[in-house]
Every structure is written in structure tokens, then in C-alpha cells.
Amino acid sequence: MIEELIDVLLLVALLLVALQVIGSRGLLAAIMTFGAFSLVCAGLFITLDAVDVAFTEAAVGAGVATLLMLAALRRCGGEPEESPRVHWGGLVTVLVLGGLLVWGIRDLPPVGLADNPAHEHVAPRYLEQSGTEIGIPNVVTSVLASYRGFDTLGEVVVIFTAGLGVWLLLSGRRPEEEE
């Protein structure tokens, strides 16, 4: 009962914040509200028992991304034209695609059942064997760091490359002041 109440509250809050992001005038207000959107998302991830993801969402989505967008806004400056017009073609496309996605939800397996397809592939092996193979209580860490270590290496390289790209873009234009 209390869990359903929290879920409904969080989802309603998510919807309200999303509408607020769309409706906010000015980019600054939109960016700040978007941070709040990420924070509500982090709460939803906690109710789904995905605490690792909630950590990341709260820190990156609500914190770092908001700051980077604010910094980009300051750097690029300016607000868009006063009242953005409604693009009917885009609105129809989004509504149709969104409707298709909602329609597709009907064919998804119910959340949390033990015999869902996602839980019958490699998950049982991780749960049963990681205790003796890896010897770490947190199965998420075992999967991310060991079983899927190659994927995680790719993620780290992506982060490094992104940082490298931003550094080359933002620091390379004053060659005479290079240390």
C-alpha cells in the first residue's frame, strides 16, 4: 500500500516537473527544473531497488549535468526568441511515436516476476555462481567489474574520450597563452 502510494506520488511529481520544464519560459528556468526532474527520477530508481543507478542519476543528472548546461548557457549566452511557435509536424510525430510506445507497453512482461525473460538468461548464473567465482556480496559489482568488465572498459574510454573532446574544443583556441 505505502509503496504504491510512493510510486504514484513520484510519477505524478515526474509528470508535473516534465510539464513545468516544457512550459518554463527561458532556458535558465528550464535547466533548473530539469535538475529537479533528474532528482525525482533518482527517487524512482530507489523504489525500483536500483540504488547504484539512483546514485548516478542524482549526482550526474541533477548535479553535474545541470551545472554543465548552466555553464554552456553562460558561455553561449542569450535566450531563444520570445515565444517559441508550436511546430505541428513535430507535435504530431511525437504524439504518434509516444502513442506507439505506450501501446507497446501492453506486450511487456509484468514488472518483477521471477520468470520474466530478462531473469532467465544469464542472471541466474550470476546469482548462483558469483559468490564462489568472485566472492563479492554485491552481485552488481561482480557483473559490472568482472563478468562485463569489457563493457565497463568501453564506458570508461567513452568518458575519457568525451572529456578529451571537450578539452580540445575549449582550451585549444589560445595557443599563445599555453603554459
Place this chain on the structure above:
Amino acid sequence: MSDDLILRVVSKFLIPVIVLFGLYVQFHGEYGPGGGFQAGVILGSAVILYLLVFGADAAHAVVPTRWLRWQAAAGVLLYAGTGVATVLLGGNFLDYDVLANSPVAGQHLGIILIELGVMLTVSSTIALLAMLFAESPEEP
């Protein structure tokens, strides 16, 4: 950047706590939620808070961007180097079993090494991004 006394004092108290919590998330990742990525983000946030409160010049003095660049590369190298080490020791790439005497000990060592690599790269990249954006764009 900020002249607010309360903000400065509270940040001075908070930043060590944030760093400590980041290290806790890093080293407790075997037992609780967290790991290198989350720890890196939290450590990066500590640098960002310092940057926001004390300004870009002070932040540059504490963590120079040159140093951050080296740290980001060192993290990737540590991660990939662990993989290369497992290959040289006769295993598959990133198969930590061969790193120590027993497979479980090898897995522990390998995971600690690669999580350290993740933390180094993520924390320094996030701090680097914030530093680069925070630099004053007015005098190009």
C-alpha cells in the same frame, strides 16, 4: 566566486565529508551500492562545489587541469593495463583469475584495480569539464 560567508564556511565543512563519502562508496562497493563510477562522480562533485564557492583561480591552484588530464589518462591505462596483465599472465583479456594465487583472490585484486581506474578517470573528467566551462569566456 561567492562572497557569501555562510556558503563558504558550510562548504569548508562539507567538502571533506563529500570526499570521505566518495572514498567510502569506492571502497565499500563490494558490499553496498556504489563503485568506481559513483565514487568518481561524488569526488568530482566535491571539486565542482569548491569551484563554485571559491572561484576558478582557487580551484586551479588546488587541482590543476594539467594534472586532471594525466589522471584521466592514467585511469584508462590502469584499467586496460590490468587487462593486458591478465593476457601476459596467460589468461583472457580482463580475466582476473590469473592475477593472484587463487581465482577468487585474483578476482578481488582485479576488481579493486579496475574500479580504481574507473574512479580516477570519472572523477578527473568531471572535474576537468567543470573547470573548462568555468573559465571566463569573456577574454578569448
